[in-house]
Amino acid sequence: MIHGIGTDICDIRRIETVYQRQGERFVRKVLSDAEFLVWQKRSARWPQRGLRYLATRFSAKEAFSKAIGLGIRMPMTWRRCEINNLPSGAPVIVLHGELKTWFEAQGLRAHVTVTDETDYAASFVVVERD
Template sequence: MIYGIGTDICDVRRIRASLDRHGERFARKVLSDAELATWRARSERWPERGVRYLATRFSAKEAFSKAIGLGMRMPMSWRLCEVGKLASGQPVIVLHGGLKDWFEARGLSAHISVTDESDYAASFCVVETRQVPP
């Protein structure tokens, strides 16, 4: 049964401007440790690829926060929500700490899709709950 649906579109230019203004501090605020390592590696090779990576993660976390109905308030936080990927490349939501506990206590599962194209990154998230038999 669907618990919630969230979508987000993010202007990549806005993310680039935040990086220009705040530097790595902005990336550290939004990304988990694992995501931060990937962002650094991508940014080193090709800075624009790093910006797009950050924009898709920002968008995915916004969509997820909307799907769970919390927005950006506890236990939801940028760094406790991670966008990983399966060996196939499919993105997955990986949760940590209190957010993971909150999510699992409700028997929820998430499905996430992310994309980016020139100036925009977009994400769509569906959160499901196990239907309790009557």
């Protein structure tokens, strides 16, 4: 049974503007420690690739927050929601702390997809109730 659906589109140029203004402080606010390491590696090779990674994670977390019906408010926080990739490359949501506890207590399961193209990153999340 579907609990919620969330979608988000993010202008990568907007993420770049915020990053230029706030630097790593913004990145650390949005990304988990594990995501931050991936961002650093991608940014070191090609800064635009790092921005695209940041934008897809931002977008996916926004979409997830909409699908669970909380927005970005407790227990949902940017860093408690992590977007990883399976060995196949498919994105997967990994939750931490109070958000994970809340999510599991609700009997929920999430599916996510992310994409980026030139100036935009987009995400779609479906949350099911077991």
